[in-house]
Amino acid sequence: MIIENIILAFGEVLTIKTVLLMTLGVAGGLVAGAIPGFTIAMAVVLTLPFTFSMPPSQGLATMVSVLVGGLSGGLMAGILTGIPGTPSSVATTFDGFPMARKGKPGLALGLGVWSSFSGGMISAILLVTLAPQLARVGLEFQPWDYFMLVMFALTITASLSGKNLVKGLIAGALGLLVRTVGEDEAVGMARFDFGSEMLLQGFDFIAVLIGLFAFSQLLNDVRDPAQARKSLSEKGAIQARIEHRAAIKEIAKRWTIVLRSAFIGTFTGILPGAGGSVANILAYDQAKKASKHPEKFGTGIPDGVIAPETSNNAVEGGALITMMALGIPGDVTTAVMLGALLIHDVVPSPTFIAEEPVLAYSIFIAFFIANFIMLFLQSGMLRVFILVTRIRMYFLAAIILGFCGMGVFALNNVDSDLWTLLWFGILGFLMRHFGFPLAPMILGVVLGNIAELNLARAVAIDDSFMPFFTRPWSLFFLIVAVFSAAFPWFQNARGKKMWTLFYLPVACFAVALPLAMMALQHGSVPRGVIAIIVVISGAYILWQRWQSGWNLQAHAGPDLKEG
Amino acid sequence: MNRMNRDAWLAVALLLFTGFMLWASFDIREPDYGVLAPSVWPRIILVIFGFLSALYLMQSLRADPESAPEGEEELPASLMGYLVYWRNPIICFGLFAAYLALLPVLGMLLDGMAFVFVLLCALGGWSLRDMAIHAAVAVISVGGMWSVFTYGLRVLMPTGMLIPGL
Helix, strand or coil, X not given: CHHHHHHHHHHHHCCHHHHHHHHHHHXXXXXXXXXXXXCHHHHHHHHHHHHCCCCHHHHHHHHHHHHHHHHHHHHHHHHHHCCCCCHHHHHHXXXXXXXXXXXXXXXXXHHHXXXXXXXXXXXXXXXXXXXXXXXXXXXXXXXXXXXXHHHHXXXXXXXXXXXXXXXXXXXXXXXXXXXXXXXXXXXXXXECCCCCHHHHCCCCHHHHHHHHHHHHHHHHHCCCHHHHHCECCCCCCCCCCCCHHHHHHHHHHCHHHHHHHHHHHHHHHHCCCCCHHHHHHHHHHHHHHHCCCHHHCCCCCHHHHHHHHHHHHHHHHHHHHHHHHHCCCCXXXXXXXXXXXXXXXXXCCCCHXXXXXXXXXXXXXXXXXXXXXXXXXXXXXXXXXXXXXXXXHHHHHHHHHHHHHHHHHHHHCCCHHHHHHHHHHHHHHHHHHCCCCCHHHHHHHHHHHHHHHHHHHHHHHCCCCCHHHHCHHHHHXXXXXXXXXXXXXXXXXXXXXXXXXXXXXXXXXXXXXXXHHHHHHHCCHHHHHHHHHHHHHHHHHHHHHHHCCCCCHXXXXXXXXXX | CXXXXXXXXXXXXXXHHHHHHHHHHCCCCCCCCCCCCCCHHHHHHHHHHHHHHHHHHHHHHHCCCCCCCCCCCCCCCCHHHHHHHCHHHHHHHHHHHHHHHHHHHHHXXXXXXXXXXXXXXXXXXXXXXXXXXXXXXXXXHHHHHHHHHHXXXXXXXXXXXXXXXX
């Protein structure tokens, strides 16, 4: 059955038109990734209108290609100019740029390209193997569990995506509120329409996403008139040839870094809210900690390029696992992918892989193939991508704003979507300016309906709110939501306050409780074993801290927040 | 001592917004059917939103009023300074609003070209050379995208009153 589905999915993806669109998608993603200030999410959002008229598998394959291209595009700008194209490539510049300045830009690029490829392939393998397993777990979820899962996704996104948790949570709540405008889905009553026909229809959430993300980002990029007229990057070596053979040899020697970073990337991706911007720094930090020569990091050593580039490409495999298995987007880009699925009347949920196996496998296969296309394009068109960074920002902004207008109109062929784009563009710009992260708001907009529908179902089944606290999965998500909400305080106080020494052990003990409940309720031995392992891990951490004499400095960690 | 900084004013605005939306939520009709009334979910969100806004206000009041809001650059003090600081975004928003208002008159193709051209000139300069380049970029980029949507994706783009059919 699986083989049959895979063959059918190959048939869907391996058509000339789809491969051509994927190649264009990867090229577009690489260009977008290479341009500082032009995020991957923005590239994926802007691709969306083109995919409306395509069959679902073709449209999603194109979007996956943009995603894969975008993840790799950032490394070129980062290595050659020292300016990371995307936040996912920040750590790549720590060693990539010094290596290029030492006269080895070809090796640095080769390491980046092949590490990206390795990370993408490892996470693709994990995606194919883990997504169906996670979906099977997801089948146990009832409305209470789903509601709490959405709350957890919003909380962790809010806590990881900004410097101020309260602002992140406000943004998430605002996203949920925006989704309530218009007729409610359950009984069709008008909400917050204020007598306006446009508000009664509600906001098209793709127009909201494009406005919030793309429109506001462009205005942010041209805010400073002098910067807007400058080329995006005017420094850096452009004469470089990728040294493939030398890079492959270096990477083969450091396969443990590749594996560790790919796992870090994939599992960071699985976690809602924690994207490539976290994974690349985390992988770099871990590579440094595990190295025999940590003092050489930052001087231009291969390990410092391999770790972040492997992990940031592995992230999307992880984010796709959560989206395809549970219907919960792991980050803004997968939120847009989820939107694309909804446009094609496909609702991602734990039954998605079982009910739409050909579409699901075609996404897996597209992810694999896109990595090969990325490798080929990145090697062959390096000069083109670097030349793109010479374009003046205001040209890009004006053209893309024009495109936004057409793309958004194409959604439903109504003018009101264009006004939605404008209003949310203004809102997104102001939110950025006042330091509110956009990712929680976008997740709130995407997940608002799912949360409300599951709350309605939960209340319909049982009018008591106790199942939210007594059902193991619901309790599990509640506990991790609480600990993820406390994470920014932990992060800030780490190494300074005594209570931070107990944060991880207490989290382990708390999470073990619902796991033990699951083990007892379902008679599940693996979950019982996991619960015991988690308790032992918590006890071990506590013992370690006691051994070090409750030394605060010994347990200070890396800063994982976006800048 | 004046404790009100920019974040505090923003928090007050958010609280007022919460109050207004809560008041508006009482206009939502409650049907006799269905288990979860349509006003419940928005009210839950608004209560949380209000609580968070109050928390934000307290956080802002505790912060040093002289310090710049965290993560953001210092803003100009005068109105003129503000206008200069926000010049480009104001131009973009204004031109985009004009583009939407003129859409029924010019149609998507001409309106789009005019929008991109004027925006390019407003952001990049009005010299003859610049204008020639900007015009070429506007015609090629908008014409290309319009063709992709109209002929490639079969999307019916809005036509204008000025030149019917275009």
